[in-house]
Amino acid sequence: MPDLTTIGVALSSLKTSMDIAKALKNSTVSLSEAEQKLKVAELISSLADLKTELADVKINLIDKDDEIKKLKEELKDKDIRIFDGDVYWKEVNGNKEGPYCPTCLDVEKLSVRLHKEGPGWWCKKCKDHFGDKDVLHFNFSDFKRNKF
Numbered sequence: 823m824p825d826l827t828t829i830g831v832a833l834s835s836l837k838t839s840m841d842i843a844k845a846l847k848n849s850t851v852s853l854s855e856a857e858q859k860l861k862v863a864e865l866i867s868s869l870a871d872l873k874t875e876l877a878d879v880k881i882n883l884i885d886k887d888d889e890i891k892k893l894k895e896e897l898k899d900k901d902i903r904i905f906d907g908d909v910y911w912k913e914v915n916g917n918k919e920g921p922y923c924p925t926c927l928d929v930e931k932l933s934v935r936l937h938k939e940g941p942g943w944w945c946k947k948c949k950d951h952f953g954d955k956d957v958l959h960f961n962f963s964d965f966k967r968n969k970f
């Protein structure tokens with residue numbers, strides 16, 4: 823897994839490349855054509871290593887961006903989520919919001935509001951159904967008095 827070590831290796835390859843290029847530029851004695859070709863080959867090899875290492879760093883940064891995005895999504899409403907034993911509620915500015923589908927929140931980390939239809943409450947995403955007694959028993963005021 824690419825990490826700070828990879829960046830260190832990449833910087834080392836960059837230094838090697840720069841040292842070779844400087845040696846070529848500052849050479850006071852004229853190098854033979856064979857010596858020049860050898861130095862250029864070393865330079866190309868070092869630059870190829872650098873390119874590979876930077877590609878690993880890029881992949882690592884993309885993976886980290888994805889992980890940060892995922893964690894931010896999970897954190898977005900984690901602290902204000904309340905599970906009453908049947909469904910989820912949220913506390914927003916001191917008020918109760920919801921109910922939210924426990925199946926979608928637990929499995930897919932999605933806050934999907936339940937909709938009242940007929941004798942119960944439905945999730946429009948997973949089609950889970952909850953009876954009125956499952957949803958209406960939660961007393962938010964009692965919960966706040968005891969928990970907050």
Ligand SMILES: [Zn+2]
Nearest residue numbers: 923926945948
């Ligand atoms: Zn659902």
